[in-house]
Structures are given as structure tokens and as C-alpha cells.
Amino acid sequence: MTTRLEDNFRPGDRKNLAKRGVHSVTDLLRFFPRRYLVPGERTELGDLPLGETAIIQAEVIRVETRRMKQRKGTITEVIVHDGKQSMKIAFFNQYWLEKSLKPGLTVVFGGKVESFRGQLTLASPVWLNRTEDDHEWTPEDLNSPFPIYPAVKKIAQSRLWSSIKTLLTVAGPEEFEDPLPKGLRDAHELPDLRTALEDMHRPRKIEDVERARLRWKWEEALALQAEFAARKAKLADEKATPLLTQGTKSRRFDEDLPFTLTASQIRVGEEIAEDMAADRPMHRLLHGDVGSGKTLVALRAMLTAVDSGAQAAMLAPTEVLATQHFHSIQTFLDEQMALSPLLADDDQVTVALMTGSMPAKDRRELALDLVAGNIDIVVGTHALLSESTLFSDLGLIVVDEQHRFGVEQREALRAKGGETTPHTLVMSATPIPRTVAMTVFADLDISTLDEMPAGPKDIATHVVPIVDQPAWYVRVRELMRQTVEAEKGVFVVFPRIEPTDIEDPESGDVVGQKQGIEDITRKLSETPELAGLKFGLLHGRMSTAEKDRVLADFVKGDIEILVSTTVIEVGVDVARATMMVIIEAENFGVAQLHQLRGRVGRDGSSALCFLLTEMSAEDESYGRLQAVAETLDGFALAEYDLDARGEGDVLSGSQWGGSSLRHLSILRDSEMVAEAKTIAEQIVAVDPTLEAVPALKAFIRRVLPEDDAHFIEAG
Template sequence: MTTRLEDNFRKADRTHLAKRGVHTVADLFRFFPRRYLVPGESTRLGDLPLGETAIIQAEVISVSTRRMKQRRGTITEVIVHDGEQSMKIAFFNQHWLDKALTPGLTVVFGGKVESYRGQLTLASPAWLNRTEDDHEWTPEDLNSPFPIYPAVKKIAQSRLWSAIKTLLSVAGPEEFADPLPKGLREKYDLPDLRTALEDMHKPRRIEDVERARQRWKWEEALALQTEFVSRKAAYAQENATPLLTEGPKSRRFDSSLPFTLTPSQVRVGEEIGADMGREQPMHRLLHGDVGSGKTLVALRAMLTAVDSGAQAAMLAPTEVLATQHFHSIQHFLGEQMGLSPLLSEDDQVTVALMTGSMPARERRELALDLATGNIDIVVGTHALLSESTIFENLGLIVVDEQHRFGVEQREAMRAKGGESTPHTLVMSATPIPRTVAMTVFADLDISTLTEMPAGPKNIATHVVPIVDQPNWFARVRTLMRETVESGRGVFVVFPRIEPTDIEDPETGAVIGQKQGIEDLSRKLEDTPELSGKRFGLLHGRMSTGEKDKVLKDFADGDIEILVSTTVIEVGVDVSRATMMVIAEAENFGVAQLHQLRGRVGRDGSAAMCFLLTELSETDESFARLQAVAETLDGFALAEYDLDSRGEGDVLSASQWGGSSLRHLSILRDSEIVAEARRVAEQIVAVDPQLDAVPALKAFIRRVLPEGDAHFIEAG
């Protein structure tokens, strides 16, 4: 027996294992059981889910074998009982079971639950708690937790378990190089890697499994924190050009503001200014609730960069968001914004927008202006990352919606600073819970905006269960009409552009169709309450020019009711809008609902938000919508979202760009994370390159691959 996967599994089996993320023996060792059957647990045979694979534990009552009449071979019928109900299970061409299975024996069977002649049974059953070689009953299996692995196509549980146990016994020491330092294991009573793997796959007691699980949490916490501490140490070795804390352009801007900055905007501005005044580059995260004034804070920082003779760039993930930021900056600067490099006066700021859809000629001209220093501030999408985009003197990068950019993309942008590394400010659209900030943004300093510029918002939010309470939707439409007739605007948000088929979950047959955004708009226009009102449509497939015109018409009142997808989620500021209706609200996340709701009442006026749902009030997901309705506190909702969804969703692979954190809970394991941070700082202080801990270094690359987009999905 060798320790190569190809010598233990057929090519087809390896293909199925690869789909489960198992490519090496090390991967197989970390392919852990999803649960364990603990001896003594009773299984209710009557509650087995029809059509699903199930594991049962029961006592053998009788066994009989006979030859089949219609085809060659034998059938062994085993009757088992769980103390409440019996079940007959048939095994084909396994006549040896007649002797191996004896009445009174406790067995564990697995198979697909089916109905035969009105009785539940297991199709293609497998006897799990036996050895693979001689089919003999092993008494110690009955006295130990039995591992149940995630299903791998075409590979029986027993064969998978047998292969793992065999490989564990023959693998060499290189497979058990331990990422956790010995001193840390001893201090916290953690098993070494080999022991922990054996405890997961061959536990004698369920307590062994729990002890091993604690170790996996420490592994991931230490890997994560060591990576972040290493990054922070690397940042400290970089050189940046110190920038002014203020200058003529930033002073003119501050004096022209028609309102007073909030105390937290002042405090955060001072934190950013202090960072940018140093010779090491700033790496700071800015977050706050919806409408807390993050864009204004970022603009003030960019103006101080311009005062220092440097350029600033704001990077946004989409053209819609980049365009909205450009218009926001244009609005804030007013007459201080220069129309073009040629027409700008000395005390003005030249701002440009760069996107991938720009005509080639305009983009070449803009690239030339950036390279020659004629542009002070540029707002753009990934187009800013291209090799052809060169800056004369890039001093500050502002990254918005930073979770959508990976490390490689940020590094590509920072490399545009030449010999001097630009300062970096990253922004999150919604608040980040403290536990998440400590875990996921540990390589960044953090600034938090805690106040709202216009004071606390007044948005009355209501959940409307249109199936349980069909008359309520008519009342919502009446309120839409009244809002429009008072001179205010109404947003209607919808999750889809095109209609989509509704499929039967069992057969896959199309049984209906969900409406698209145009269908919804027409239905609303045809209702008696909204007949004759001026509707507009907005979605991501429209051109930038079309979207800009629709938003302008809505802001001017030419459009009274704007039916839109989530393109309005961030950055849209239409002060006359005081009502929002979100259709199929159950299809949006908590943070997204809160973000959308923030588009109304932006001038401080009282506003309304209605969450329409087909969910019943008894549905578990209804509570999520109710939570949004009950508070306007984005920080509280962020904590609720994390708690209710769990880290499995919040830190999913799609949001972490391929990271494989599986055991660490940022909610429940905050003490482990904090202690791992201290250990990581000690390691990096004496060994910045991690040469003395190669196993930890390798594990970091396993958990956080190179170029990993490791930032949390804030929306």
C-alpha cells in the first residue's frame, strides 16, 4: 500500500473525489466526517426521509437467504427493529450475510430510503460497521462513534473509510508535519496533527472528536492571523511619500460645505491624515452605517493628496458605482471642480471618470492626462488596473466595495505609485461587526463612522406578507399614489430583469414562470391606484447614458415611480425619494435590504419602506425580514446577519475567493482568534519569512491561496 491517491483509487473515483476538493492524500486526511453515529443513539425508522440517503442503527431480528425466481442470484432479507418499528432490507448476491448477521446484533446500514409495497426500505444498502476485508463484526466498532462522510459519487462509505484508515497507518512523517508549534499545543492541550486526524477518522470516544475540532480552529486562526501580521509587517517596510494634512484646496472645500461635519467624520479624518503624514503607507479600512458620509471623508482625504502635489484614484467594482461616485464628487465640489485640464483654474480640482466602456480615443486622451499629471482625481473601474494606465504621481488609492477586489488587484494598483507606495483607504458599504473586523481585516487599521450627518433616519419599515394578507398590497399601492401626489418619488426594487422558469424540484419540469421587471412595472401601471402615474425602468443591461438619464428624470420629477433592480443599492442619492417598495424581499440579504432602504429619506424627511414577500409569517425566513423592519441600526443588523446566517455563508468560498476556512467561528471563537494574534505577532517578530515554521507557512498557502480575494462580502 502506497500513500498516493492514484494507487488507492481508480481514475473515475479520483475524479469524483476531486469534485469534493480531494486531490491529494493530505486533502483526503482532511475530508472529515460530516457527523458521527454515537453508540446507543436510537434511530426512528418511521421518520426516515423518503428519497434521501440515510444511515440507520438498529437490531437484527432475523436473516434469511433464498434464490431469486426471475433472475439468477440470491436475495438476503434482513429484518431489523429500532425498538419502535421494524424494516425489511434486501441485499442481493451477498449470501455471506446469512452467517455474518445474527439476531441480536446491532448494525449500521446505509442506503437510499424507498417505498416497496407500501413499506419503507433501503435501496442498494451497505453494511457500514464491519471491516472491509473479512466481513466480520468488530465489537469495538459498536463501542466507538461511527463516522458518516459527505457522499462521494460511486464510492461507498465503507470503502472510503477503509482507505482513509489504511493510508493513515502507512503514511510517512511528511504527511504529518504540524502547522501548530509544539509550545502552543502543550499550552492549550491540543493534539498533534497525526493524533487529531486519527481522532477524526477513528475516534474511540466522541470527546476525541471534539478535542481534534478545537485543534482545527487553532490551525485556521493561527494561519489567518500570521498571514495578516506578516502583511502588516511587510507594509511597515514599504516607503510612502508623506502627504499634507490640509492645504488650500481642502480648506476651500471645507469652508464651502453647507453643513457641519459630524464628530466621527472629524475624528476619522484626523486618523486618516495622521496615517498619510507618515513615511509608511496607510492601509486603513473605513466603514460605517448607510448614509454615514464615507464618500465625503474619502473625498477630503483625496483633496489633501492633491494639495500635496499628488494624484488620487478611487477604484469601484462596477461602472454604475464608479459613475455614481463621480457624480457625488461633482456635486460636493461644485464650482471647485475643473471642467477639464485645459480649462481648470489653479484653485480648482480636475476630476475624471475612467471606465471600460469609454470610447478608445477618450480613454487614450485620459490616460495621457493621467500620465502627465493633468488629472488630480480619477474615479474608475478595473480599467484603472490596466498596464496602459500610468500615473505621474499616485499618492492615494481609495478602494470602494473592497471585498470585490483581490490582493493581486490591490497590489497592481499600488504598484502604479512607482518607487513610492501609495497610501490606501478601503471602504465597506455596510457596517462590519467587531468580530469580523478583528478576524478578516486584521491587516488593516480600522476607522468607524458612528454618527449620521442628518441625524438619526426616520424610515418606517413594514413587512407585507402578500399571501397571508392580500389586501395589504392594495394599501401599499394607495400609499405609493399619495406619496407621488405629494411631489415625492417612489422606488420599487425587484430582483430580476428577465422572467425565469419555475421548475419542479423532483422532476425538473417547468411548472410556471416568475415575472421579469417589465412585467411587474406593467402590472403596477395597470392597477387602479397607480393608473396614469409616470413610471420609469432602471437595470444593469441599460447603457451608462440611459441609466444616467433615467436617474436624472427621477430626480427632476419627470419619473414619479422608478422600478429598478439593485443597481440603485449604493451611491444613488435622490433626495425627493421618500418611499421604497421591495418586491420578493425574501430574495435579498439583510445587509442588502438595509443598503437599499438607505436610498430613501436622504434629505432627513420621514420615509417609508415596505418589504413585500410571499413567505408566510410562520416561515423561518420571515423573521429575517422582521429583523430589518424593527431597527435602522446597521451595526445591529450586521451582528444579527452574522449570527443568523453563520460563518458558513458570510465567509463562503465565493466571498473569500477560494479560501478554505471550515472550522473557525468568528462569533464563538473570538478568544482563540485574539490569542492566535498574539502568537502570530511573536512568530513574525523573530521570523518574518516563516523559515523556521515551514509547516505553518505551507498551511497558510493552503487556507489562503496566493492572490486570494480574502475580504469579507460586506453586502
């Protein structure tokens, strides 16, 4: 056996491992057990959970081999007992086991717990403590915690464990280069990397596992803070062109606003203006609840840049969102804000839209206008990152829904500022818990919009368990018709475009199929409650022109019920929409549900949101949906989401789509994070590029991937 993954697993196995994030020997060594079966804490056979893979230890009572009647081959039935309950375990075409499995022998079996004719059994069982095969369990193994790994399709637990144990023995020293400085390990009595890996995969006592887990937290805390410290060090050396705090255009814009800015918008605007007036580049995060006015704040900042003779660029993750921002900015400038005196002379504000689907000729003309300085504000998607897109004087970058763009992509746009670095304002579509903001966004200054311009929204939200209460679903459809008859619009959100197979997680067999968006649209339109209404369809595979046409028809009322995927999640503003129905709501996250709900009641009128689910009230996902229904406070939901899902998931939707943080808890480990920050700053102070600590540098790239270009969504 070698230290190459391809030499230990067949192509099909490697494909299944890749689905679990295992692509290399390093990944496999860090593929940790999800739990341990601890000897001395016997799991009684009667308490084994059906459907779970388990490892049992029991005494053989009887063994019998016979030929099967329905198919060729033999079946060896083994009856085991744990002192309270028996279990029958069947091995197919392994008749030789009868010679080894003798009554009175203590055995360790692994497999999926099932019930057959009212009796517990193990599906596809494996005898783990055989001494005559490749998966030898020593007496010491049998008296140690047994690791139970996350299920990998078609790879038995025993083979997975055996492979990892062998790798721990034969892997080269490069696999054990330690990212944690020795001084830090000594100070906190942490094991070195090799020892910690041994402790996870073949612990002698459960305390070994806990000691190793503490080490993994320290690794992630140091990686996180070292990355931030390195970024700050890099930013400190950059120069920016100071932009005026306010000029003719931005002053006139504020004077002509038909409403009063909130105190929060004024405060945040002052924070941004102060940053932009400095000769070092602004690097600020703007976050707030749905409808808190982030786009307006960003536009005021962009007008400040234009007043200073610079250009501004707004980067959006999808063409739908970019188009929405473009039209919103045009509306602000051309209509509502009464800027016609400005637009009538040579001092007008010129706004343009750049997307990947534009005809090549139009893109070339727009690129020429940008480099010539004829465009003041450009709104675009990833097309703005193209090497052919150049600017005359890029002074400000606004990145919307910033977690969809990787750090390197934002840097690619910042590099277009020429001799100086543009100021950067990144916006989060959802509120960020304070604890996360202080640690995960430590390289950014933070501005928070904590007021709603039009006051609290009136959106009544209800969870609808359509299996337990089918009559409620009928009532939802009746309310959809009533909403349409009142000349209002209805959004229906569905999680899939195409139908997908339902597979058994263990066998991989197809056991059913989930419907696609066209199926659900047809079924809804054929129900008695909705028959004859005008339906529309919107999803990410449609062309930009098609999506724009559908949204325009919905705005006009030519489409009464719009069935859509999550392309409407952010930025889509349809004032007439007052009802939202989310089907299979359990498939969406808390923040996503809150965002989707924010698409209705945009004109301040009362609205309804229904979260349809096949889950029962006892299911964990149901509680998550109920939490969304109980409050419209995005900040409260962000805290709930952080506590319920764990920081690893929340981080991956905030800063790095590919974040691999799995052990560190921002809430519980805040003191560790703070100490790691001090240590990281000390390291970066003497080694800004981390060249002297290559293992730490490599681990940072593992946890916070550098190549995250796939987090761009092209629309």
C-alpha cells in the first residue's frame, strides 16, 4: 500500500470519497469519525437506532449455514446475544464463517441496523475482529473506542478504517508537517499533528479524542486570524485616492430625496465618507436586515466618488440581481430624485450595465466608454472582472452579496484601480451576528444598518405541514386565488429545476424521484383553486432576456403567479407582490428563507408567507421553520442560525463559500480566537507572507481556499 489515494481505492470509490470531500491522503487522514463506540459503555442491542450504521459487540449463541431456496448460494445465520436481547445476522455466500464463528466467541460486527420480520439484524454485515483477514483488530483495539465514520457509499467501515490506519504508518513526513508552532502546543499541552491524528483514528481512551479535538480548534483559530493579519498587513501598504466627502451630485441627491434618511443610514454614510476621504483604501462591510436600505447607502457613496471625478463599479453575483440594481439606480437618479437639471447638462451621471450575456459588440463599446471615462457608474456581474474591462479612474467598488465572490475575485477588480487602490464597500445580503462580525470579518471595518426606513414590516408567516394537515394546503391555494383577484402578485419558490432521483444512502439504489419546477407549476395550475390563473416560470437556466421578460410581465400583472427558484432571493423588487409560498421549505436555510420572505410587502402593505413542508412537528427542520415564522427580526434569526447550524456552515455562507472550518466555535471558543489573533499578529509582524511557516500557510489555504472562483454565479 502506498501513500497515493489512487493506489488504495478504485475509481468508483474515489468518486464516492470525493463526494465526502476526500481528494487526497491529507483529506483522508483528516476524515474523522463522527462518533465512537466506547467499550464498557455497551450499546444494548435493543437500543440500536434503526437505519444507522452501528458496531456491536456480543456473544455468539448459534451458527447455521443452509442453501437458499429463492436464489443460488448459501446463507449463514449467526445468532448473537448481549445478555438482554438477541439478534440474527445473515451472511450470504460466506459459508466458511461457520468454522470460525463458534458459540461463546465474543464478536464485533458492523452494518446498518434493520428490522426483518420483527427481529433486529444488520444489513451487509462485516465481521470486524477477525484475525485471519486484512482488517485485524488486536485485543488492544477491542478494548479501545471504536471509530464510526460518516457513511461513504460502497466503502465498508472496516475497509475505510483499515486504510486510514495503514496510511498513518506508511505516509511520508510531509503529511505530518505541523501548522501549529511548538511554543503554542507546549503552552496549551496540545499533541503534535501525527499524535493527534493517531488519537482520532485509533484512540486508546476517549480522552485522547478530546485532546485532539482541542488541537483542531486551535489550528482553525490560528489559520483564520493569520489570514486576517496578513490581509491587514497588505492593505496597510496600499494607497488610495482620497474622495471628497460631498459634492454637487451627492448633495443634490440628498436634497431631492422624497423621504428622510434614517439615523442609521446617516451614521453609516458618515462612516463611509470618512473612510473614502482618506489616502488609504476603505475596506468596509455594510450589513443590515432585508429592506434596511443598503442599496441607497451604496448609491450615495458612489455619487461621492463621481463628484470627485472618479468612477464607481457595483459587482453583483447574478445577472438578475445586476439588472435589478441597474434599474433601481436609474430610477433613483432619473425619476424619484428629480435630478433632471443635472442630467440635462454636461455634468450628468452616466450609468451602464455590463453582463456576460451582452452581445460582443455592445460589450466592446461599453468597455471603450469605461476606459475613456464616459461612464460614471457601472453595474455588472463577473464580466467586470474580465481582463478586457478597464477603467479610466476607478475610485470605488461596491460588492453586493459579497459571500458569492471569493477574495481573489474582489482583488481582481481592486487591481483595476491603476496606480492607487480603489476604496471597497462589501455588502452582506443578511444580518451578521455581532460575534461573527468581530472575528470572521476581522479584516474589515463594519457598518451596521439597524433601522428599517418604513418601520417594521407586516408579513404574517405560517408553517404548513402538508402531510399532517393536507386541508391547510388547500386553504393556501384558496388564499393565492384571493390574492390574485385583489390584483396582487404571488411568488411560489421551489428548490429544484429538474426532477432528481431519490437514492438510498447506503445502497445507492433509486427509490423514488423528486419533481422538478415544471412539474410543480403544472400541478398547481391544474388544482381547482388555481385553475385558469396566469402562471409564469423563472429559473437560472433561462437567458437574461427571458428572465427580464418574465419579471416585467409579473410587474405588469400579465403573470399572476410566478413560480421561481431562488434567483429572486436578493434584489428583486416587485411592489405588487404580497404573497410568498415556499414549497419544500425544509430545503432552505434560515437566512435564505428570511431573504425570500423579504420579496413580498415591498410597498409597505400587509403580506403573507407560507412555508410548506412534508416534515412533521417532531422533526428538527420543523423547529427551524417555526423560528422563521415567529419573527421578522433578521438579526435575531442570524443569531438563531449561528447557534443551530454551527459557525462552519454560517461562515461558508458569509466569507468563503468553500470554508472548511469544522471544529472551531466562534461562540464557545471566543477566548481562543482572541488569543489566536494575538499570536497571528506576532507571526505576521515578522513574516508578513508566512514564508517561514510553510505548514501554517498551507493549512490556511486548506481551510480558506484561495481558488474559489466557482462561487461566482453567472446568472
